Amino acid sequence: MRKWLLLLATLLLIGVFYNRFTAAVDMKGSIQPENRYPTETPTPENDPPENELTIEVEADQVNKGNLLLVNEILAVPPNDAEAEAVNLYKHKELRNGFGLLDNKVRLSPDMTKKFSSMIKDAAEVGIDHFLISSGYRNDEEQKALYDQLGSDVAAFPGHSEHSLGLALDIGSTIAQMKDAPEGKWLKENSWKYGFIVRYPEDKTEVTDVMNEPWHFRYVGLPHSAVMQENHLAFEEYLEYLKERKSITAIVGKSTYVVYYFPVSSNTTLHVPTIGSYEVSGNNTDGVIVTVLKS
Structure with a gap:
């Protein structure tokens, strides 16, 4: 009788351990991949790790920054560009190494300095016949050009x-x-300074704009370098970021990590990289965080 009781107790214990083991396997199998970029604000009991940036982003950041896509469908969002633009003809101190098509060209001092820094290097190799034919244009000026x-x-x-x-x-x-030598030099080198040829000859089906070898757009590093390396138009690059979610780019001695986050409301972003950073919207559905690693 005792043998039967001992056998029954043993079977019961085996059943308990089996159920526990099976439950553990089932639970393990149901665990979802960890969300690397959570958007919830951490609780005091769960502070963000030291190797993570916490960035507060408002919904309208989607329409601000250097990486905004503008085309026949996506309009220019409200901005401060006109307030920042100055008449370069009246600011001789900003005209370093280039001429102007007329006395109405306007551009921000910051953008003018970026352009001047670029063509200064071109001048060192004997390419120095640059001029700016157009910079900032408001809607009224654009309408006059469109009508013409x-x-x-x-x-x-x-x-x-x-x-x-x-x-x-x-x-x-x-x-x-x-x-012109100026056009050829810029086509090969402008990416090093954060500029891109916005409407390349072999990307007209992507941009839906004819080739404009004179039209340059500032996007900043490392974005211009990634586009150059992968032969991407601006539209293709933004889609590339959305698909990849994050990329690492090494430009010279600098290492950048670029992240795409969908944004539809005020939110908190947790970026798993430490360093100085910039945030830009894409003018559609999200923001791009560019981190220069420390």
């Missing part, structure tokens, strides 16, 4: 990158840009 040139050449008012204050048309005093 038509939709095949000019963007509809409210849909021109020039109204962002991040684009400029660059010319040469000795030849058309497609043939």
